Amino acid sequence: MRWFGRSLLAAIPVALGVVVCVFLLLRIVPGDPARMILGEQATTASIDALREQLGLNLPVGQQLWSYLVGVFTRADIGTSLVTDQPVLGLIASRVGVTLLLVGLAVVFTVLIAVPLALIAATHKDGALDHVVRIFPTIGMAMPAFWVGLILILVFGVGLRWLPVGGVGNSPADPLRSLILPALTVAIGMSPPLIRSLREQLLEVLDADFVVTLKAARLGSGSILVRHVLRNAAVPAVSLLGVNVAYLLGGTLVIEKVFAINGMGALLFSSISTRDFPVVQGITLVSALGVVVISLVTDLLVAALDPRIRAA
Amino acid sequence: MSTDRVAAPPVVAAPRPFVRWLRRARRSPALVAGAFLLTFMVAISALAPLVAPYDPEAQNLGGGLAAPSPSHWFGTDQLGRDILSRVIWAGRTDLRIAVVAAIVPFITGLVVGLVSGYAGGRVDWVIGRIVDTFVAFPFYVLIIAIVFAVGTGENGIFIAYALVGWISSARVIRAKTKALCREGWVGAAYGGGLSHPRVVARHLLPNVLPQAVVLLMTEILLIMVAVVTLGYLGLGVQPPTPDWGTMISDGQLFLATKWWIPSLPGLAVVITGVGLSLVGDGLADVWRLR
Amino acid sequence: MSVDVGSLAVTGLRISGETELVHGVDLALAPGEALGIVGESGSGKTLTLRAVMGLLPRGLRVSGGTVEAGGRVAMIFQDPLSYLDPMTRVGTLLGEICRAHHGGSVAAARARARELFVDVRLPDPDTLLRRYPHQLSGGQRQRVLLAIALAAQPDILLCDEPTTALDVTVQAEVLALLAELRARRGLSLLFVSHDLAVVASLCDRVVVFRDGLAVETGRTADIVNRPTQAYTKALVDAVLPLPALAEVGGE
Numbered sequence: 001m002r003w004f005g006r007s008l009l010a011a012i013p014v015a016l017g018v019v020v021c022v023f024l025l026l027r028i029v030p031g032d033p034a035r036m037i038l039g040e041q042a043t044t045a046s047i048d049a050l051r052e053q054l055g056l057n058l059p060v061g062q063q064l065w066s067y068l069v070g071v072f073t074r075a076d077i078g079t080s081l082v083t084d085q086p087v088l089g090l091i092a093s094r095v096g097v098t099l100l101l102v103g104l105a106v107v108f109t110v111l112i113a114v115p116l117a118l119i120a121a122t123h124k125d126g127a128l129d130h131v132v133r134i135f136p137t138i139g140m141a142m143p144a145f146w147v148g149l150i151l152i153l154v155f156g157v158g159l160r161w162l163p164v165g166g167v168g169n170s171p172a173d174p175l176r177s178l179i180l181p182a183l184t185v186a187i188g189m190s191p192p193l194i195r196s197l198r199e200q201l202l203e204v205l206d207a208d209f210v211v212t213l214k215a216a217r218l219g220s221g222s223i224l225v226r227h228v229l230r231n232a233a234v235p236a237v238s239l240l241g242v243n244v245a246y247l248l249g250g251t252l253v254i255e256k257v258f259a260i261n262g263m264g265a266l267l268f269s270s271i272s273t274r275d276f277p278v279v280q281g282i283t284l285v286s287a288l289g290v291v292v293i294s295l296v297t298d299l300l301v302a303a304l305d306p307r308i309r310a311a
Numbered sequence: 312m313s314t315d316r317v318a319a320p321p322v323v324a325a326p327r328p329f330v331r332w333l334r335r336a337r338r339s340p341a342l343v344a345g346a347f348l349l350t351f352m353v354a355i356s357a358l359a360p361l362v363a364p365y366d367p368e369a370q371n372l373g374g375g376l377a378a379p380s381p382s383h384w385f386g387t388d389q390l391g392r393d394i395l396s397r398v399i400w401a402g403r404t405d406l407r408i409a410v411v412a413a414i415v416p417f418i419t420g421l422v423v424g425l426v427s428g429y430a431g432g433r434v435d436w437v438i439g440r441i442v443d444t445f446v447a448f449p450f451y452v453l454i455i456a457i458v459f460a461v462g463t464g465e466n467g468i469f470i471a472y473a474l475v476g477w478i479s480s481a482r483v484i485r486a487k488t489k490a491l492c493r494e495g496w497v498g499a500a501y502g503g504g505l506s507h508p509r510v511v512a513r514h515l516l517p518n519v520l521p522q523a524v525v526l527l528m529t530e531i532l533l534i535m536v537a538v539v540t541l542g543y544l545g546l547g548v549q550p551p552t553p554d555w556g557t558m559i560s561d562g563q564l565f566l567a568t569k570w571w572i573p574s575l576p577g578l579a580v581v582i583t584g585v586g587l588s589l590v591g592d593g594l595a596d597v598w599r600l601r
Numbered sequence: 602m603s604v605d606v607g608s609l610a611v612t613g614l615r616i617s618g619e620t621e622l623v624h625g626v627d628l629a630l631a632p633g634e635a636l637g638i639v640g641e642s643g644s645g646k647t648l649t650l651r652a653v654m655g656l657l658p659r660g661l662r663v664s665g666g667t668v669e670a671g672g673r674v675a676m677i678f679q680d681p682l683s684y685l686d687p688m689t690r691v692g693t694l695l696g697e698i699c700r701a702h703h704g705g706s707v708a709a710a711r712a713r714a715r716e717l718f719v720d721v722r723l724p725d726p727d728t729l730l731r732r733y734p735h736q737l738s739g740g741q742r743q744r745v746l747l748a749i750a751l752a753a754q755p756d757i758l759l760c761d762e763p764t765t766a767l768d769v770t771v772q773a774e775v776l777a778l779l780a781e782l783r784a785r786r787g788l789s790l791l792f793v794s795h796d797l798a799v800v801a802s803l804c805d806r807v808v809v810f811r812d813g814l815a816v817e818t819g820r821t822a823d824i825v826n827r828p829t830q831a832y833t834k835a836l837v838d839a840v841l842p843l844p845a846l847a848e849v850g851g852e
Contacts, residue, residue, distance in 0.1 A: 010443075017444030028470075029460045036460065137341070137592055140529075141584025143536045145543050146559070146577045153566055206659060208683040214656055215676045216698045216749050226697070227686045242446070249451030253540060267452075268544065271459050283456045287447045294447075306733045307687055 003308055007298045011291050016068075018287040022280055023067050027060070037081070037276050050081075054277075077284055078277030082270075087281035091263060095285075098262035101178050101185070102244075102251055108186035109240070113193040117236075118224070120194070121201035132198075136191030144250045148184040148257040155180060181251075181258040189247050196239045200232035207231070234305050241297025245290045252286075335597055342593020348586030352579070356402040365393035367400040367553050376569050386571040388562065394571065398579050401553040406583065408548070409535035412469050416476035417527050423477060424484025425511055425519065429492060435485075445478050454537060455546060463546050472534055480526040487522050488515055521598040528591030532584055539580050555580050604671035607632030607756040607789045609653065615665035616648050616657065616813075623648055623813040625666065628791075630757070632671070635783060635790040637800030637821070639836060640810030646793045649810075650676065650759045653791070672756030677749075679762040681742030685734040691745045692718075692730025698752045717748040722778055740771035747778070751786075758783075760792045764799055776803055798840045801825055809833045 026033045034050040035042060051057055055066070070076040078087040120132035204210070205228060213223045255264030263282060270278035302308045336342050355362055364384075371391030379386040385394035427438040445453075457471035491497060492515075500510045541547030542556020550557060555576040562573030604610055609630035616623035623645040630636050638646045651657050653668050654676050678684040686694060695714035696707065703713070711730075718726035721744040734742055743763055750758060760779070764772040780803060783790055794800050800807055800821075807824045809817040809832065817830045828834040 013440055014443045014447055017440065018447050021444060021448070025456055025460055028457070028474075030462075033460075036462075137588045138581075138585055140532065141536075141586075141588045142581050143540050143543070143556075143584075145540060146580060149559070149563065149566060149573065149577070153570070208678070208680070209686045211656055212678060212684045212746065212749065213686070213698075215654055216701070216753065218698060218701050222697070222701075227689065230688050231686070245446060245449050246451075247449070249449030249453070249455075252449075252455075253451055253544065256544065267455065271455070271546070276459075279456055279459055283448065283452055286449050286452050290447045290449060305688060307735050310733075310735065 003302060004299065007295055011295055015288060015291050018291065019068060019071055019284065020064065022284045022287065023064055025280055025283065026054075026276065033276075037274050039274065053081075071284070077281040080270075080275055080278050082273050082275045082278075087278050088285075090266060090278060091281060091285055094261065094263045094266045096262075097178075097260060098251060098255070098264065100175075101182055101255070101260065101262060102248065104175070104178055104182035105185035105189065105247060105251065106240070106244070108182050109189045109193060112186055113190045113197055113236075114229075116190075117194050117197035117201055118229075120198045121205060122224070124202060132194065136195050139187060139191040142188075144184060144188040145253055145257045147187050148181065148254055151180050151184055152258070177258075178260070181254045181260060184254050184257070185247060185251050188250055189243055192243060193236060193239060197232060197236045200235050201228060204228050204232045230304065234301055237301050237304065238297060241294055241300075244293045244297075248286050248290065332597075336593070339593040339596040341589045342597060345586050345589025345591075345593050348582055349590055352402060352583045352586060353406065355399055356406050359399050359403045363393075363396035363399045365396040367392060367397040368551060369393070376565070376572075378569070379571055385575045386569070388558075388572050389565070394558075394575055397553045397558060398555070398576050401555045401558060401576065402579055402583070404548060404552055405535055405538050405542075405555055405580075408465055408468060408538050409531050412472045412534045412538075413476070413527060413530045415469075415473040417480065417523070417530060419473070420477035420480030420526070421484055421519070421523050423481040425488050425515055427481065428485040428488025429497075429507070429511055429515060431489075431492075438481075442478055442481060445475065448475075450475070451537070451540070454541070455544070458541060458546050463541075464549050468534075468538055468541065468547060472537070476530060476534065480523065480530065483526060484519055484523060487519050491515060491518055521594070525591050525595045525598070528587055528594065532587040532591070535580075535587070536584060604669045605632055606672040607787065608671045609674075609757055609789065609791065610669045611649070611653065611666070612669075613666035614649060614652060614663065614668065616645070616652055616661060617664035618661045621664065621813070622661070623652075626810075626813075626815050628808060628815070630789050630791055632756075632789055633783075633787050634806065635792060635804040637804030637807045638791065638793040638810055639795065639797050639800050639807060641795055643812075644810040645813040646810045647761055650761050650791065650793055654759060670757060673753050674757045674759060675750035675753045675755035676759040676761065677743070677746045677763045680766045681739065681746050682734060684746060685742060687734055690731055690733055691737070692732075695730075695745070695748055695752060698749055702753050713752070714748070717751055718744075720751060720782070721745075721748045723748075738771075739767050740774060743767060743771075743775055744778070747775075747782075751782070755788065757789045757791065760790060762794050765794065765796070772799065779803060796840075797825075797836050809836065 029036045032047065032051075034047045034054065034056060038046055038050060055063055058066075075088055076086065079085065080087055080090060083090070116132050116135065120129045123129045210223060210228065213227060214220075252262075252264030252267055254260075255262050256268055259265075263286075267279065267282050270276075270282070369392060371387070373391065375387055375389050375391040377383060377387040377391075383393050383395065385398060388394055388397070423438060427435045453475050454471045457474060458467040461467045461470050497510060497514060500514050501507065505513070538547055539554070539556040539559075542554040542558075543560045545557070545560065547556055548554035558576040559573045559580075562569075562576070565572045566574075609628065611626060611628040614623060614626045614628075615621060626645070626649055628636070628638075628649070638649070640646045648657065648661065652663050653670065654674060656676075657663070685691065689697075692711065692714055695717060696710040699705075699710040699713045699717075700707070703710075705713075715726050715730060718730060723729050723741060723744050729737065729741065734745075737745065746763070758779075763779075764775055767775060776799065779790065779792075782788060790804070792800060792804055797807075801824075804821055806819065807821050808815050809824070809830065811832050817824065817828065817833045824833060825837055828837055
């Protein structure tokens with residue numbers, strides 16, 4: 001498991017860097033952060049009070065240190081200015097829905113990307129290949145929220161198949177109302193995956209070991225599925241892991257489109273109430289979440305590729 | 312040298328490089344289609360004052376929510392403003408911001424990628440860690456947080472994207488630079504007496520430039536989508552400046568009933584985006600990068 | 602015209618991609634015979650083998666001539682590391698191939714795979730069956746490729762430079778194994794190599810390839826001792842110590 005130890009070791013400076021960057025977020029504000037939070041109308045007294053509360057009058061080094069200590073020892077990522085609750089608690093209450101949405105989106109992404117990439121690769125330069133290759137080009141051009149609106153129009157309003165907003169109350173409902181948003185995210189996420197997987201498949205299809213398999217008269221179906229796909233999947237899984245970072249951001253935006261009460265809704269309501277610690281906290285949690293997902297992806301890739309485990 | 316008068320041989324000029332390039336470019340249907348779409352959208356936006364039939368701000372509360380008609384090709388919104396004019400003017404805003412905002416991250420990404428790939432060693436490692444840190448942030452979360460901290464509107468977008476947008480192109484350029492360096496001729500150039508900056512500028516840069524230009528197209532596309540998304544979220548271009556995103560968000564209520572209000576701005580976004588995307592793909596095809 | 606089991610008849614074979622690469626090659630392999638193909642890189646010898654197998658790379662095709670093979674044809678390749686799926690255990694792979702050829706249960710296929718490992722003289726077959734290609738030595742990997750080829754119970758075995766990527770001592774072992782299998786199973790061998798010494802030690806007859814053409818054919822002893830073409834002579838001279846071969850004459 002030495003390779004995993006190395007991944008873990010590489011992740012630590014990244015996690016630290018993330019915390020530092022999030023800390024700096026407030027300090028890139030031109031002018032006084034407290035004034036930015038309270039707005040132009042604020043009185044000097046309230047600004048001073050906020051500066052005290054946020055510890056902005058202390059030397060920057062000390063602020064950074066206490067922030068770091070807070071995050072890593074007490075899991076204290078701030079307190080809401082509006083509700084006085086710990087930010088972590090606020091996030092925890094909403095993150096479940098978001099995670100479900102992300103999970104469903106990943107499933108849909110794989111279900112969309114893998115068959116399309118297979119079709120394109122096995123019909124290289126043919127009509128089907130060109131048709132499939134148009135999707136990523138168009139997909140990248142469409143803002144995710146736009147795709148969401150179209151899906152709402154078609155499936156929710158036009159065909160009335162799926163609910164279009166909120167998360168329902170009965171047990172079956174949460175998943176049903178997450179289908180359209182997850183599909184929206186998946187449509188945004190699949191283009192780079194389709195492209196990359198298609199390229200990998202093409203490379204692997206020309207690989208030497210495929211010649212051996214063909215010489216041994218193995219059926220092309222089983223060659224494709226049992227050998228080619230596994231080999232091509234490795235870089236694709238890596239790419240999927242990398243894209244989850246983008247995925248997460250998009251998910252929060254989509255939550256607004258579909259009125260889903262997850263972390264995204266918390267983000268936007270905090271923005272409108274200028275509750276900076278919550279915004280900061282969400283940024284931190286999502287970035288750290290991505291670091292964790294990267295580690296998980298590394299694990300997955302090693303599970304697939306025995307050569308990595310040997311290193 | 313003879314001074315006899317001799318009939319000069321006919322001079323057949325070789326086609327200038329640009330003309331040759333144009334011929335090659337014609338072979339990529341993606342590039343042609345994309346260039347057509349893009350030129351169309353850019354021209355209309357640039358010529359907005361001449362092309363838009365109405366003043367985008369002019370309200371006509373009595374004639375609001377009108378369906379597309381000969382007098383209003385795209386219909387009117389809830390305040391009676393002509394949607395076609397607003398779409399055209401919004402395009403002007405959004406495209407301008409997208410292009411301007413792409414400049415700084417493009418240059419940053421190019422420089423960082425070249426330096427990181429060429430220098431290797433510790434410099435590369437440090438830059439790599441910084442890149443890893445930034446990459447951990449979900450793109451939109453970071454943009455939203457920065458815009459929140461710095462302020463909404465154009466400046467927020469410029470600053471946010473300048474801080475965040477250079478990373479993906481830096482990575483690609485770095486990989487390409489490293490690949491070029493491995494080919495040996497780069498070391499030969501340095502060994503031949505050129506200084507490091509000259510090697511990078513005169514030898515690496517021209518070879519990396521095609522890839523960089525394709526990346527630039529993608530960046531402009533991404534920023535445009537981000538600008539529109541931020542507008543939709545209310546965090547981007549602020550009213551009264553017209554913006555496709557705010558138009559869609561304002562019109563979302565009417566999605567099912569007066570579909571033209573949010574859909575047509577959305578269509579404009581998609582057409583521009585597809586144009587940019589096709590141009591990027593087409594250039595990559597022509598320069599054999601795919 | 603039917604062809605005897607274990608024999609191969611290639612007539613006027615042409616292979617083309619954007620240009621013609623093989624310009625009309627004739628080969629005849631008798632049942633149980635070992636025919637060597639010698640030539641430099643780019644002479645078309647590997648492509649000819651691939652064409653016999655029906656496995657030309659993308660972009661190349663047979664543009665003329667015929668290939669008639671009697672019976673089943675199998676092939677082994679040059680660099681076993683890249684020719685084996687890195688993500689499948691070799692035993693699993695062989696089992697899969699056995700099932701593809703003969704059907705049957707997974708367990709039966711596994712047993713068959715084990716037998717094949719014994720046939721190719723792999724030590725400790727139970728352990729090696731569970732290994733991945735990168736965990737085996739070069740010689741072991743080549744024997745695995747051989748086992749894969751034998752799974753088809755072939756009558757003709759095509760060998761594409763199988764010893765080129767191996768150390769000299771391992772080379773000798775693999776060649777000995779090929780000779781033994783040929784004797785035991787009555788295999789016909791078509792053996793390609795750029796190394797005339799290797800070919801001469803194993804094959805009854807030799808064909809010399811140059812630039813997509815077969816320039817000379819004959820019994821090994823004749824080719825080695827009395828080459829008629831200048832190119833053949835150059836190849837023979839390029840091989841270093843040859844005195845032992847003059848007596849052996851190819852058996």
